[in-house]
Structure formats: C-alpha cells, structure tokens
Amino acid sequence: MNGRLIAHLLSVLVLVLGLSMVLPALVSVWYGESCARALFLAAGLTGIIGLAMMALSGRPADRYLSHRDGVAIVTGGWVLAGLVSTLPYLLTGAIPGFTDACFESISGFTTTGSSIFAEVERLPRGVLFWRSLSQWLGGMGIIVLSIAILPFLGIGGMQLYKAETPSPVVDKLTPRISDTAKVLWKVYVLLTLAQILLLRFGGMPLFDAVCHTFTTMPTGGFSTKNASIAAYNSLYIEIVVIVFMILAGMNFALHYKLLRGNFQSVRRDPEIRVYLLIFGALVLLVTADLYGRTYSSAPEALRYASFQVASILTTTGYVTADYERWPALSQIVLLLCMFLGSMAGSTGGGIKTLRMLLLVKHAYLEIVRVIHPHAMTVVKLGKTAVSQSVLRSVWGFFILFIGIYVLGVLLMSALGLDFMTAISSVATCLGNVGPGLGAIGPMDHFGGLPLAGKWVLIACMLLGRLEIYTVLVFLMPRFWKD
Amino acid sequence: MKILIVGAGEVGYHIAKKLSEEGQDVVLIDKDPVKIRRISENLDVQFAHGSGTSPQVLRDSGIADADMLVAATDSDEVNLISCLLARSLNRHMLKVARVKNEEYLREKELFQKELLGVDLIINPRTMMVETILNLMKIPGASEAVDFVGGKVKLIGFFVTDESPFSGQKLSALRGFEGSALVAAIVRGHQIRIPSGGDTIQPHDLVYMVVRADSLDATLARLNLKAGPVKNVFIVGGGETGLAVARALDGKGLNVRIVDHDGDRCKKLATILEHVMVIRGDGTDRDLLREENAGAADLVISVTGDEESNVFISLLAKGLGARRTITRVSKLSYMPVVSAMGLDTVLNPRMSAVRAILQYIRRGRILSVTPLREEQAEAIEAEALETSEIVRNPLYRVKFPRGAILGAIVRGEEIIIPRGDTAVKPKDRLIIFAMQEVVPKLEKLLTVKLEYFG
Numbered sequence: 001m002n003g004r005l006i007a008h009l010l011s012v013l014v015l016v017l018g019l020s021m022v023l024p025a026l027v028s029v030w031y032g033e034s035c036a037r038a039l040f041l042a043a044g045l046t047g048i049i050g051l052a053m054m055a056l057s058g059r060p061a062d063r064y065l066s067h068r069d070g071v072a073i074v075t076g077g078w079v080l081a082g083l084v085s086t087l088p089y090l091l092t093g094a095i096p097g098f099t100d101a102c103f104e105s106i107s108g109f110t111t112t113g114s115s116i117f118a119e120v121e122r123l124p125r126g127v128l129f130w131r132s133l134s135q136w137l138g139g140m141g142i143i144v145l146s147i148a149i150l151p152f153l154g155i156g157g158m159q160l161y162k163a164e165t166p167s168p169v170v171d172k173l174t175p176r177i178s179d180t181a182k183v184l185w186k187v188y189v190l191l192t193l194a195q196i197l198l199l200r201f202g203g204m205p206l207f208d209a210v211c212h213t214f215t216t217m218p219t220g221g222f223s224t225k226n227a228s229i230a231a232y233n234s235l236y237i238e239i240v241v242i243v244f245m246i247l248a249g250m251n252f253a254l255h256y257k258l259l260r261g262n263f264q265s266v267r268r269d270p271e272i273r274v275y276l277l278i279f280g281a282l283v284l285l286v287t288a289d290l291y292g293r294t295y296s297s298a299p300e301a302l303r304y305a306s307f308q309v310a311s312i313l314t315t316t317g318y319v320t321a322d323y324e325r326w327p328a329l330s331q332i333v334l335l336l337c338m339f340l341g342s343m344a345g346s347t348g349g350g351i352k353t354l355r356m357l358l359l360v361k362h363a364y365l366e367i368v369r370v371i372h373p374h375a376m377t378v379v380k381l382g383k384t385a386v387s388q389s390v391l392r393s394v395w396g397f398f399i400l401f402i403g404i405y406v407l408g409v410l411l412m413s414a415l416g417l418d419f420m421t422a423i424s425s426v427a428t429c430l431g432n433v434g435p436g437l438g439a440i441g442p443m444d445h446f447g448g449l450p451l452a453g454k455w456v457l458i459a460c461m462l463l464g465r466l467e468i469y470t471v472l473v474f475l476m477p478r479f480w481k482d
Numbered sequence: 483m484k485i486l487i488v489g490a491g492e493v494g495y496h497i498a499k500k501l502s503e504e505g506q507d508v509v510l511i512d513k514d515p516v517k518i519r520r521i522s523e524n525l526d527v528q529f530a531h532g533s534g535t536s537p538q539v540l541r542d543s544g545i546a547d548a549d550m551l552v553a554a555t556d557s558d559e560v561n562l563i564s565c566l567l568a569r570s571l572n573r574h575m576l577k578v579a580r581v582k583n584e585e586y587l588r589e590k591e592l593f594q595k596e597l598l599g600v601d602l603i604i605n606p607r608t609m610m611v612e613t614i615l616n617l618m619k620i621p622g623a624s625e626a627v628d629f630v631g632g633k634v635k636l637i638g639f640f641v642t643d644e645s646p647f648s649g650q651k652l653s654a655l656r657g658f659e660g661s662a663l664v665a666a667i668v669r670g671h672q673i674r675i676p677s678g679g680d681t682i683q684p685h686d687l688v689y690m691v692v693r694a695d696s697l698d699a700t701l702a703r704l705n706l707k708a709g710p711v712k713n714v715f716i717v718g719g720g721e722t723g724l725a726v727a728r729a730l731d732g733k734g735l736n737v738r739i740v741d742h743d744g745d746r747c748k749k750l751a752t753i754l755e756h757v758m759v760i761r762g763d764g765t766d767r768d769l770l771r772e773e774n775a776g777a778a779d780l781v782i783s784v785t786g787d788e789e790s791n792v793f794i795s796l797l798a799k800g801l802g803a804r805r806t807i808t809r810v811s812k813l814s815y816m817p818v819v820s821a822m823g824l825d826t827v828l829n830p831r832m833s834a835v836r837a838i839l840q841y842i843r844r845g846r847i848l849s850v851t852p853l854r855e856e857q858a859e860a861i862e863a864e865a866l867e868t869s870e871i872v873r874n875p876l877y878r879v880k881f882p883r884g885a886i887l888g889a890i891v892r893g894e895e896i897i898i899p900r901g902d903t904a905v906k907p908k909d910r911l912i913i914f915a916m917q918e919v920v921p922k923l924e925k926l927l928t929v930k931l932e933y934f935g
Binding site: 368372373374375376377378380383384385 | 744747748750751752753758759760761762769772773
C-alpha cells in the first residue's frame, strides 16, 4: 500500500473540511450567535490537524493508486471526516458526549439523517448549518464514490457502470475520479441551486431553504425544524421536496446525460423505469391503505403517502406525518423501502434498485431453468447481457447486507431494545435512511439508545454507505499483508 | 444477348443452365478448373477459367460487349468486386449481385449508381425469412407465393385421405368459382397443369390460385383451416434462425431456438427478448422430447448441416409436430427430400436462382415464377389488343393444353376466371404453364419472350 499517498490525500480532505467549517462560523457571526468563536476554533483545529498530517506524510513521490489504496482512502476518508467534524458539536457544547457527537457527525457524512437531538430548534444556527453542510459534502463524496470509484474497483456489481461514467479515461483511477467529480459536482450544484430557488419561491426562509436543500440533494434528511418538513404545512414545499428527493435518488450519470440533451439513453435506462414504477406502486398501495382509515379524504391520503414513501424509498428521511399511527401494512411498506433504497449511482442508500432488479431477474431465470434444463439464460439489463462476475458480486452484496442486518438486529435486541426498535434501527441506519419505528420513530430521536447501541448503528451507517465490501476488507488479515 | 456469370456454384450453375436452355449467350467464370470441366460436360455454355475479381479474366470473357453480369459466388466480397470491375470495364451493363452479409446490405449507398451500381441485390437469407413468415400466415399450406403485391396468392398443399378433394374430378368441384382455382397438381415427381377431367388423388401436392380476400373461406372449405401458429421451435441458431426468431420475438408466440454452441447461445439470448434459447443438439431425440418439440405447431430446421435438417424435421414430425419447414441448400437433394414427406422444403439457392431469372426475363412478360423444379412456370403478362385471347369468353379461346389462366388483374380488381369470363386489353394475366407450352402461349399472347423489353 502507498501509505504516504493515502495520508497525503486524507490530509487534503481534512483541510477542505476545516475550510468548510468556516462557513457555519460565518453564519453564526451573521446571526450574532455566541457560538461563532467555538466554530472558528473548530475550523482552526481541523486546519491544524490537516496541516500536521500533510507535514508528516511529506511529499509522496509515487502517485500510483492501487485498488487497495482506493479502498483505504474511501473508508479512511469517511471515518476521518466523521471524527473531525465532531469538533463543531463538541466545542460549541451542542453535544457534550463524544459518542453522541460521533453519531451525529457520521449520520451527517453518511447522509443518513438519524439524529440524537430531541429539539433541533434550540440549537444555534451555526451548528444547524454545519449539520446540513456535512450531509451536502457527504453527498458530493457519495456521487464520486458510487459513479467513479466503486465501478472501477468492481464492488457490489457496480462494475456494470464502468462504461457509463462520463469520463474520457477508462482504465486509470485517478484521472477518472477528478474528471467525473468535476462533471457530476456541477450537476449536483446546479440541482442544489434550483431547489433553493424553488423553496424560496414557496416562502421558506432563506436559511431553512439552504439547509433543507443541503440535506435533500444528498438524501440526508436532517431538518432545522423539530417537526421536519411538516413544520411548514405547505403542499407546494412538499411537492418540491418530493421531486428533488426523487431526483436525488436517481443515478447522477443520468442527470448528466439529461443536461447534455441525451434523452434517449435516459428513456432506455431499465433501472429508472423500475425505480419510478416501484415508487408509483408503493404510493398507490399506501394511499389505498390510509384512505378511510387514517385520513378521510383521498387527496390527503395521497399527499402524506407520497411524501413518506418518497422520503423513505430515496433514503432521505424527512417526515410530514407520524407514520407510526398508520396501519400495519403502510408501516411494513416503509420498512421494506429502507431495504430497497434508490437507484445505483445516486446519493441514496439501501440495496438499490439496480441490484434488486438483477436479483429478481436472476431468480426468475433460475425457475425457468427448472422447467427447461437446457435453456441458455442470460440476465439482461436493457439490451446488454450482465456478466456472471457482476451477478456474483451482487449476490454477495445481498447476502452480506442481509447478514449484517441480522447481526445488527441480534446485537440491538441483546442490548435490551424492543422488537420494533431493534429491527427498524438497524434497517434505517444500514439503509442510510434516518428515522425508524418504535422508540426511534419519526417523532422520536436516537439520543435515548444505549451507548453500545449507538456504536452498532454508527458501524451500520458506515457499512451501508460504503457498500459493505469496502469496510469489510479492512477486517481481512490479507488486506494488510503485502 | 450475352450474360457473364461469375461463380459456377449451384446458383451460378442453375442460372447458366436455364439461360442457355433459352438460347442465351452465357459465359461462366470460375477459378476451379475441375468444376468447369464437370459442368462443361452438361452445359452448352462458354467457360472462362479464373477469378471474377480479375480484370483480365473479365476482359477475356468479353465483358466489353456483354449485356449483363451475374455475380453469384458464395463470397460477398468477390461478388461486390466483380460488380465494381464490371462498372469500370463496361458502363452500360446490368449487374446482379448475390450478397449475404447484413452489414453490407444496410449500407444502401454502397449499391447506388455512383459507387457499385448494382441493379439487383439477391439476398437468399432475407428471401428465406420472408418465405417462412409468409408461410406461417397460412398454416395449412406447404407453399405460398404472392402475386400482385399479395392480392393473389398461390398456395400449395398436400391432399390427405380425409380431404374433400380426394378422389374428385376437378370438374366436379363446386363452390370455388370466382375465388379459387386449381393451377397445378404434383404427383410423385411429375407436375401437370390440370384440365377439368383430371382427378385429385391423396398425397397429391395441389397448387391453387386464391384471391387474398377469399383465402380464409377457401382454406376452410379445404379443411386446411389449421389453428394459428403459437408454438414455434427453431433448430439452428445461425443467421437464418436468428433472423426468424427476431421476427417472431415479442409477438406473443412461444418461440424456442436450439443451438449446440454455447457462445452462440449466449449471443442469441442477449439479442432475443422473449425467445427461449436452448443449448443442445437438435438431432438429439431426448432433447426434442424434453423440450416437447412434438407439441410445436411449427418446427423450422435451419442448422448449417443439410442432412441434420432433414433428420431433425423427420424426428419432430415423428414426435407429433404439426408442421415442419426444412432448409436444404443442395439442389441435388431436393427431389429425394420432397419424396420423404416433409411439409415444406426451402432452398435458399433455388430462391436466388428464381429471383435472378425473374429479373433477367422481365419484359412484356412481367414476371415469371418457376414452380416445382422448373417444370412449370407462373407467368405474369399483359394482354395486348392484338392478342387472340382478348374479348372472347374464355371457353372459346384455344388455350394450349398444359396452360391455365389463373387470375386476371384489371386495375384494382382481381378476377379468378370462369369459362364465361372475357379478357380485356391491358389486363394483367397470371398464367400457369408447363415449360414446353410456353412457346405456344407466347404465340397466343402475341408476345415474344423478350428480354429487357
């Protein structure tokens, strides 16, 4: 492994984080908050840590990145970002304990959106802004991770997208990351600006509009209001947020193609069709379940059903209704949404539409093979055949995802949590969603969980975000041997 | 008229044979001296030894004063280069090329005047696929030929013991007047153009001219109204098999395609959406049973191996398949295979020969379709003012024995003639005739079998 280069690149990341911490400090100054000093201190400390790391790593002579280095940077980067950004929470005193601060900051950078705060409206605006910004920055990381890095490393079947990436260089990791990042971040920033404008247009205060956009685009879900989006009680705002959650749950390579006027390839994309179909079908199902039971009018049922389904399916995690009062079917649907997740190449989490699609197709063809033992079956995505190695990778991912989920649920229930809390907390964190059911429902928070439980969930958030494989390789002794 | 034929393979040989029989000046070019020697014993044509891609060979064959070049080798590249050379050596000659590769065929501009200037492209595979699809529309028939853009159909079918036709005199058949007409009967190896006194026997292959709009009713009367084809079993995943499978893909049919090659199967499975691809040997009886080929409405045998195709069709028939289509490319096998009781035997080379001959003999005679190994022909011709046939009711016209007027096309109207029908000038006539009576027919129509009229 090229340890020097890894350390050097991670030091750059820390410096960037330190610089971005200046923004919440300035917000604090603008609003005349007393925590501005602490936020500047956090930015300064982070900067010093970054500079120290850079000095220690020296000037790396060898610029070559191997697959293994790529994995180390990805995982190391997320863990480091999570650790460093506890500083604003700890120094301002917004969160006194390290575990809670770590939970909140990992939840931010993995764009999960689970929070330990019972009351967010009491927090200073500087801290709120940092909370949202951390998700927005996490989202930037995820786009590059899922479209440029994972396809290249061939993780979890994402090698399928190797050719999809908008980059002229196909066979080298480094130029690929920077080219792809430039192109896709433009798209990301463009969508962000559009949403801020649209939310402002709906009468949302500028600060709230920026913060909510910063947590919609990365499908994060942190809100500046205790009641989340429900606080505005505006149909317009809800529609804007639904649309942007769905957009954020789409493959960003498709957004890029759309912006370049390539509608054909978007229309032909098999995954987007299934993604929208799943969304539409589940909205109808939940609406039918709610109508007449929870809500007396059909439009009202549709309004709340579509927001909640969009929010959970895209793994954002905003709420406009206390879905714990909904009938069992609707709750189960939302729980399943946490597993399904959004499209591959989006900022969303979960197993992802693409993988589900491939798994279902493969399973169906296996049934066909029972009837026709000599049949040559090929799993296809659109018009191209999916290779065996991709399918193996996807099955592996699925087994690991479910395996880790089961292990997590066992641990959580061993810690004394009730049934609903145990099964939903792991689902929501592994899927990077946000709220769960039971003690951590849409109107509750994660602060009351036992200390060990929080660490289990932190691990789940990282595993889910980094597509499991990239974290698990660190546990392999072989990874460390050269 | 002088015609250069490049390639003395089966296609080239048969064209040369037909044309020389009709008194044309034919030069056959091939680079295989053995082939040339063998053919020269049978055919009265000139030979040139050498490649069709050699300008010198073409010059020596007298391309300068030739009227037409037929490039009929098995190689697309040789055919195309021959045409290109012909274009530069003799600007005014007509060029016919046999082209198989779909990639070339897609490049339409390649064949236009400015570049290759090919007047007719013959693609046996496309023709074969079209024939198969056409046959599927008429499940009871073993042959189907379209005339006048499909408004008139010629269907061929085998008479079974239960058929209402069986043992009947033609004059005793009632109910088809004005909508259908028996044009030819094949018994054993012999084809005959019938007159009213002929009797139809079981196992005869009967050709009927039918107006397209009364096709259904006619098929029903003939007990040929088989259910629609739903279950199709294609053996052989080559280009023909794939093209048929693609044409049937997504039409709601249950289509299966068998090939023995694993990589080819993978490719087929990638291209085809709803067609099931099965890897295995089509001649393996157990495989056919396991995949229930016996329940198929149609088994299409198009593997690369002639003998296998025949064998597969016989196997499938034995397992109970309703109908089979068999590709046999070797012309010498045709008579034997026809006698084996296979429903439909298609020969891509024969179709190529037909298409080329049709093109060559265009003129006042609008088109000619050879039937059953060339013993009889369907001729499309225009009735001239001067002809004896015009204006009198047909029963008073002295039609030569061995020829029959199958249909009259008058503007948009299609008439299946009866005894009291009269032909008018400018009518287009579809006549079925034995080869030997064609000269008499020409006299009657006052048309010489002109070429390039």
